[in-house]
Amino acid sequence: MTAPSAQSPLLLEARALSFYRQDEPVFGPLDFRLHEGEVVLVEGDNGSGKTTLLRVLAGLLHIDEGELLWRGARWQRDEHLGDTLFLGHHLGLKGDLSARENLAIASGLYGVRDGASANQVLGDVGLPGYEDEPVRRLSAGQKKRAALARLLLLPATLWLLDEPYANLDRTGIELVNRLLEQHAARGGAALVTSHGAVSFLSGEPRRIRMHA
Numbered sequence: 001m002t003a004p005s006a007q008s009p010l011l012l013e014a015r016a017l018s019f020y021r022q023d024e025p026v027f028g029p030l031d032f033r034l035h036e037g038e039v040v041l042v043e044g045d046n047g048s049g050k051t052t053l054l055r056v057l058a059g060l061l062h063i064d065e066g067e068l069l070w071r072g073a074r075w076q077r078d079e080h081l082g083d084t085l086f087l088g089h090h091l092g093l094k095g096d097l098s099a100r101e102n103l104a105i106a107s108g109l110y111g112v113r114d115g116a117s118a119n120q121v122l123g124d125v126g127l128p129g130y131e132d133e134p135v136r137r138l139s140a141g142q143k144k145r146a147a148l149a150r151l152l153l154l155p156a157t158l159w160l161l162d163e164p165y166a167n168l169d170r171t172g173i174e175l176v177n178r179l180l181e182q183h184a185a186r187g188g189a190a191l192v193t194s195h196g197a198v199s200f201l202s203g204e205p206r207r208i209r210m211h212a
């Protein structure tokens with residue numbers, strides 16, 4: 001899963017990428033490459049900029065310095081919004097709406113992966129009987145599962161997962177690993193941050209190390 005063949009096309013390349021807050025560097029300069037089929041762990045101490053990096057790559061924060069290339073061409077925020085999917089500490093779910101309604105909003109904006117349906121992905125993430133409950137009534141782990149359903153439904157190639165294992169039980173952790181494996185097998189890629197035990201089903205992930 002984490003070691004694509006030498007022929008795997010290059011998806012994303014960061015060259016001397018840096019981000020500043022009030023003229024203070026948060027991270028960088030950072031260089032890395034990500035190929036189709038790769039799942040890479042972003043690691044570093046608290047405050048080293050892992051979340052910030054994912055938010056930059058999701059187009060939520062502006063790049064201050066350096067270059068970002070998507071399939072060899074300059075990355076343009078507006079052109080690549082649907083190519084990436086960010087799952088952060090805030091899950092991006094509307095609490096008064098059900099998991100199914102939240103999925104309908106997301107798929108209305110970004111489309112649906114070939115062959116995927118809301119019913120099927122809600123089943124895949126293990127939310128039986130809770131599909132139509134307002135999200136605010138779900139447990140933390142169930143909310144996380146509702147957010148994970150978005151990964152399966154939307155067509156994004158690059159997943160940016162910030163602490164995806166947080167609040168999940170053992171089957172939830174296995175679910176995340178399975179989703180990552182399936183995504184990589186179909187040519188997708190992911191950057192994952194995690195403070196907890198990361199136990200990918202096969203192999204050791206490559207790592208990008210953030211320095212505070």
Ligand SMILES: Nc1ncnc2c1ncn2[C@@H]1O[C@H](COP(=O)(O)OP(=O)(O)OP(=O)(O)O)[C@@H](O)[C@H]1O
Nearest residue numbers: 021026044045046047048049050051052053195210
């Ligand atoms: N909204 C914000 N406004 C100002 N500073 C911020 C903001 N968000 C993060 N920072 C600062 O940016 C730096 C990097 O934060 P970031 O959340 O990216 O780190 P992290 O590596 O993800 O940390 P953690 O492991 O604790 O989740 C920290 O010094 C933090 O205080």
